[in-house]
Amino acid sequence: MTVTHILGYPRIGEKRELKFALESYWNGETDQSQLKQVADKIKLHNWSHQDNCELSYVTAGDFAWYDHVLGTSLLLGHVPKRHAKGFPDLDTLFRVGRGQSQSGCGCHGEAASDMTKWFNTNYHYIVPEFSSRDTFQVSWPQLFDEINEAQQKGHRVKPVLLGPLSYLYLGKEVEEGFDRLTLLPRLLTAYQAIIAKLEKLGVEWVQIDEPILALELDKVWLDSFKLAYQVIRGEVKVLLTTYFDSVVDTLDTIVDLEVDGLHVDLAAAPEQLEQVAERLPDDWVLSAGVVNGRNVWRANLYSALKQLQPVKDRLGDRLWVASSCSLLHTPVDLELETGLPTVTKNWFAFAKQKVSEVQWLAKALDGDDVAIQYCAQYSQPIIERDLSTWVNKPEVQKRIAGLNLKSGLRSAQYRQRAHHQKEVLKLPLLPTTTIGSFPQTGEVRNVRAAYKRGDIDFANYQSAMQGFIKDTVERQEAVGLDVLVHGEAERNDMVEYFAENLEGFQTTQFGWVQSYGSRCVKPAIVVADIERKKPITVEWSTYAQSLTDKPMKGMLTGPVTILCWTFPREDVPRETIANQLALALQDEVSDLQQAGINIIQIDEPAIREGLPLKANKHQDYLDWAVKAFRISAQTAKPETQIHTHMCYSEFNEIIESVAALDADVITIETSRSNMELLNAFEAFNYPNEIGPGVYDIHSPNIPSVEWIEQLIHKAATRIPVERLWVNPDCGLKTRNWEETEQSLKHLVQAAAQLREKLT
Numbered sequence: 183m184t185v186t187h188i189l190g191y192p193r194i195g196e197k198r199e200l201k202f203a204l205e206s207y208w209n210g211e212t213d214q215s216q217l218k219q220v221a222d223k224i225k226l227h228n229w230s231h232q233d234n235c236e237l238s239y240v241t242a243g244d245f246a247w248y249d250h251v252l253g254t255s256l257l258l259g260h261v262p263k264r265h266a267k268g269f270p271d272l273d274t275l276f277r278v279g280r281g282q283s284q285s286g287c288g289c290h291g292e293a294a295s296d297m298t299k300w301f302n303t304n305y306h307y308i309v310p311e312f313s314s315r316d317t318f319q320v321s322w323p324q325l326f327d328e329i330n331e332a333q334q335k336g337h338r339v340k341p342v343l344l345g346p347l348s349y350l351y352l353g354k355e356v357e358e359g360f361d362r363l364t365l366l367p368r369l370l371t372a373y374q375a376i377i378a379k380l381e382k383l384g385v386e387w388v389q390i391d392e393p394i395l396a397l398e399l400d401k402v403w404l405d406s407f408k409l410a411y412q413v414i415r416g417e418v419k420v421l422l423t424t425y426f427d428s429v430v431d432t433l434d435t436i437v438d439l440e441v442d443g444l445h446v447d448l449a450a451a452p453e454q455l456e457q458v459a460e461r462l463p464d465d466w467v468l469s470a471g472v473v474n475g476r477n478v479w480r481a482n483l484y485s486a487l488k489q490l491q492p493v494k495d496r497l498g499d500r501l502w503v504a505s506s507c508s509l510l511h512t513p514v515d516l517e518l519e520t521g522l523p524t525v526t527k528n529w530f531a532f533a534k535q536k537v538s539e540v541q542w543l544a545k546a547l548d549g550d551d552v553a554i555q556y557c558a559q560y561s562q563p564i565i566e567r568d569l570s571t572w573v574n575k576p577e578v579q580k581r582i583a584g585l586n587l588k589s590g591l592r593s594a595q596y597r598q599r600a601h602h603q604k605e606v607l608k609l610p611l612l613p614t615t616t617i618g619s620f621p622q623t624g625e626v627r628n629v630r631a632a633y634k635r636g637d638i639d640f641a642n643y644q645s646a647m648q649g650f651i652k653d654t655v656e657r658q659e660a661v662g663l664d665v666l667v668h669g670e671a672e673r674n675d676m677v678e679y680f681a682e683n684l685e686g687f688q689t690t691q692f693g694w695v696q697s698y699g700s701r702c703v704k705p706a707i708v709v710a711d712i713e714r715k716k717p718i719t720v721e722w723s724t725y726a727q728s729l730t731d732k733p734m735k736g737m738l739t740g741p742v743t744i745l746c747w748t749f750p751r752e753d754v755p756r757e758t759i760a761n762q763l764a765l766a767l768q769d770e771v772s773d774l775q776q777a778g779i780n781i782i783q784i785d786e787p788a789i790r791e792g793l794p795l796k797a798n799k800h801q802d803y804l805d806w807a808v809k810a811f812r813i814s815a816q817t818a819k820p821e822t823q824i825h826t827h828m829c830y831s832e833f834n835e836i837i838e839s840v841a842a843l844d845a846d847v848i849t850i851e852t853s854r855s856n857m858e859l860l861n862a863f864e865a866f867n868y869p870n871e872i873g874p875g876v877y878d879i880h881s882p883n884i885p886s887v888e889w890i891e892q893l894i895h896k897a898a899t900r901i902p903v904e905r906l907w908v909n910p911d912c913g914l915k916t917r918n919w920e921e922t923e924q925s926l927k928h929l930v931q932a933a934a935q936l937r938e939k940l941t
């Protein structure tokens with residue numbers, strides 16, 4: 183019989199129960215036992231679902247209170263010193279993830295650990311901090327308790343652990359000149375102890391995740407695997423799990439390791455199957471990750487069956503069937519989507535449904551006729567969908583083909599454009615602006631929700647929104663900003679808003695996916711050709727412009743960001759979707775400038791995270807991503823100023839592509855890193871205008887005039903002052919009005935003082 187399992191299940195609960203439980207606990211409304219009750223219920227539910235679907239193993243250890251990397255740190259007793267007081271305690275974990283509570287004293291508590299993206303997903307993990315004095319000691323019983331609980335319920339349990347090398351690799355040194363890899367021997371001792379405990383619990387297989395094996399690793403890292411897996415070898419069998427890309431490049435190392443099986447991601451890299459199966463050591467199992475854990479489409483079980491059948495014939499029971507990666511990255515349960523038309527619903531599978539896909543496929547591989555029949559029928563709806571919803575219309579193809587020739591260049595070069603823009607916009611030296619959103623107060627959210635529920639009609643909604651816009655414009659004028667925005671009160675989310683207003687997307691009601699801690703996102707799904715049937719933002723922007731003589735900046739989300747933050751189709755190249763989005767946005771740009779909006783910002787905060795994991799695929803991605811952005815801006819007249827915005831600071835590797843976007847102005851995040859980012863601009867002479875953020879919007883602190891001034895000064899040493907803008911790091915939607923107005927006053931004042939000094 184084919185063995186089946188998944189690499190992990192979502193832990194937020196079907197209706198984000200964990201999110202709400204965490205937040206009420208953090209707010210002091212509930213105690214730890216109430217929080218634990220919610221978590222227990224979720225875990226039991228997840229296990230029994232896997233058991234009901236007859237998976238060979240249920241997975242334990244995939245639950246996380248905040249993040250699974252942070253959970254690993256606690257398991258290993260590896261907590262930053264500044265937070266270690268009181269450990270082991272759940273509150274320690276929350277302090278590392280969220281920082282010390284600032285309640286009461288008004289002073290700052292100890293800082294949270296950094297958070298960063300989990301490979302190329304939209305999930306964020308807490309970065310482990312390493313220094314030479316670190317020790318590791320198994321001190322947090324959560325994993326063992328969970329195994330115990332699952333066993334008590336009669337489940338056959340396969341626990342999951344983040345592997346020692348990935349754990350080290352994903353962390354960072356917090357000590358000058360220290361090399362974290364030197365901690366490996368100490369770390370391995372702790373892993374040995376973990377394995378020994380698993381053995382005592384009667385665990386047969388443990389899943390050890392080493393996703394870094396899908397990266398292009400330096401030799402020292404790669405060479406360390408051998409020792410590591412020799413040391414932690416015990417009686418428990420090890421399934422070495424990799425995901426998110428192919429391991430063909432590291433296969434030489436892998437096949438030499440002392441483990442008992444390998445899991446590969448066949449959704450991300452199906453092409454690796456043949457080589458991996460070929461070179462698989464004789465006594466290993468191969469876990470085939472065919473059910474995509476990173477998207478919401480039904481698996482084409484029939485073609486998966488055909489793909490795996492020859493491998494099954496060769497390997498027999500050594501072939502396992504699994505999800506491609508943890509199901510953490512998909513929404514929980516499709517059945518909750520009562521608003522979806524049946525036809526559409528039949529295209530999708532969320533985590534809960536994916537578990538049964540794994541099982542059906544395995545049964546079919548075992549030759550079960552009913553299952554084979556089921557697999558064939560199950561795939562039918564997605565095949566039909568392909569025919570009915572994706573045509574990539576000839577006129578769209580033609581438009582894109584026409585653009586290919588010119589790779590989306592605007593009609594004039596930056597220098598000429600800048601000249602025209604100066605005449606039209608008449609902006610002062612060091613112009614001040616913001617990134618788009620202004621505080622989303624409870625009132626704003628209530629109006630949007632009421633309209634969505636149908637409690638108020640469009641006329642009422644519109645006049646309420648206009649009220650918010652008017653207020654936002656007046657406040658910006660009072661503060662004295664040079665380029666204003668309408669404030670984005672109508673947007674719940676910068677991507678969902680466009681998805682809701684474009685043809686070709688399906689939005690869901692409960693399709694939440696964990697982003698970090700208790701935060702979840704609800705990505706829309708690309709289901710068909712993307713088209714813009716009517717203007718989306720023009721009405722709001724022109725209304726805002728009618729209220730002021732200052733230039734009003736139109737606000738769009740760029741094609742690459744919309745693509746990165748939605749679930750794309752699996753049967754259409756990402757580039758094609760990006761181009762369709764770009765054309766839709768291009769029409770919006772044309773309409774905005776037609777309506778008298780002379781500055782348009784096209785946000786691309788996600789362009790960097792869309793980078794493929796392997797460096798040899800970067801250029802291809804960057805080429806089409808840059809082109810998609812340029813297509814969106816292509817119809818802008820020379821005198822229309824195009825802005826873009828990105829909110830991160832690791833620019834170095836993509837700086838040339840950022841320049842190639844050819845936006846007239848780019849605003850970026852810099853204040854948190856104290857302008858460190860500008861180092862990237864030292865070696866590379868960025869040709870256009872830049873607004874390095876001088877106000878850290880992630881903190882409630884109000885930056886002083888002097889602070890802002892010294893940041894601008896610093897920036898001016900790298901970028902000619904004629905090309906510098908003054909603005910916050912990012913949008914202000916999470917801040918309150920009081921902080922925002924105070925901070926922006928300081929920002930305007932700092933710019934004014936510098937202008938005076940400089941002229």
Ligand code: GLN
Pocket residue numbers: 617618619670676737785787827828829912913914915
């Ligand atoms: N215009 C958006 C805002 O201000 C940009 C958000 C982002 O960069 N993530 O909210």
Ligand code: ZN
Pocket residue numbers: 617787827828829911912913
């Ligand atoms: Zn931003």
